[in-house]
Amino acid sequence: MIDLDGTMVNTLGDFAEALNRMLADLQLPAVAPQAIENMVGKGSEHLIRSVLAHVGARNIDEMYPQAWQRYEHHYLVINGQFADVYPGVLEGLEQLKAMGLRMACLTNKPLSFAQPLLAAKGLDGFFDCVFGGDSFPRKKPDPMPLVETCKALGSMPARTLMVGDSSNDAQAAHAAGCPVVLVSYGYNHGQPISTVDATAYLDSLAQLVA
Ligand SMILES: O=C(O)COP(=O)(O)O
């Protein structure tokens, strides 16, 4: 099970672009990409609410439905244009595929954002299934998405590796009973990844099989 944002694709540019187009529509000030980095990983609603609070919006609950509608519109237009696959990802996925392993992409991103992004970056062919933050009633760090993904893969949690970039992924994996490997270059809410308990830490997905 491989996470998407911060693990396979650096989507910070996409988030910044879609959020700033949303903020312009709402006549609110823009946000810097560095400020967004710490807010990514807990799904779109958390991200939008955090950004609205960051720019000093009032009545966030009232504004939220329109903010989400503008964000979704803009995100789907720009999806992948300001995002890059991290070095070593393609190599790592090819190595895993060559071992005959079944693979799932498991992200908190909405499924309607995740699928076209994987396709645009040429990563969709590696995965037997793709699940988003809206595929199950609860998101990571809840263990539910991992438990359900293991079922879809036909694999026991204890024999199913989660690969991610944040404490969200690790917490969900621990609770689901899955081993977890974390990459050092992702987002992790602004905290060093070494502060999060994991089976191993990698600087590149190309190191995973070794
Ligand atoms: O919070 C998001 O939208 C996505 O985050 P994830 O791909 O790291 O799960």
Ligand SMILES: [Mg+2]
């Ligand atoms: Mg992530």
